Amino acid sequence: MHKTLAAQFMTEGRAFRTSVGGQPRAPLCGMGVCYECRATVEGVPHVRTCQVALGDPPPAPRSASADILIAGAGPAGIAAAAAAAESGRKVTLLDDNPAAGGQIWRGQSGGREWFRRLELASFDFLPQTRIVGGEGNQVTVETNEARATVSFNQLILATGARELFLPFPGWTLPNVTGAGGLQAPV
Structure with missing residues (x-):
């Protein structure tokens, strides 16, 4: 199992981002669907950190x-x-x-x-x-x-499934996680 950048951020207690309205945001789904784990990584904005494994990047794809x-x-x-x-x-x-x-x-x-x-x-x-x-x-x-x-x-x-998140008060707060996010190494 690979540790993700999102998992490392959470371990360190680092913030991910804030919404346009200034509210703190953090990963929700743990699988890159909700986009709440986005951060700027090495100058690249909007990287889904729950999809980035720590360590060396994978080899570049070849034809x-x-x-x-x-x-x-x-x-x-x-x-x-x-x-x-x-x-x-x-x-x-x-x-x-x-x-x-x-x-x-x-x-x-x-x-x-x-x-x-x-x-x-x-x-x-x-x-x-x-x-x-x-x-x-x-x-x-x-x-x-x-x-x-x-x-x-x-x-x-074989693209799998994803959770359907139904909004409720407080659902966007840090440390509120969906069931899939609890399974993921986030």
């Missing part, structure tokens, strides 16, 4: 081709990647998070067998990578550092 491109490295994406790679297909798995696993398996042991199968399989993994465009059998992917193209024969979308 590649795959039999099967899988977008999303949560439970469904991991299962699809393991099955496809075990059947001899050339697989590229990408996710916008620093590591595979998705929200549901964070801090739990239920996915260990899938992770073991995935470790034994031969595939390319592109962490902290987003699909930003595409046409036909080719997509453009990017990290914070670079862009590349990935061509594929088949595409599997």
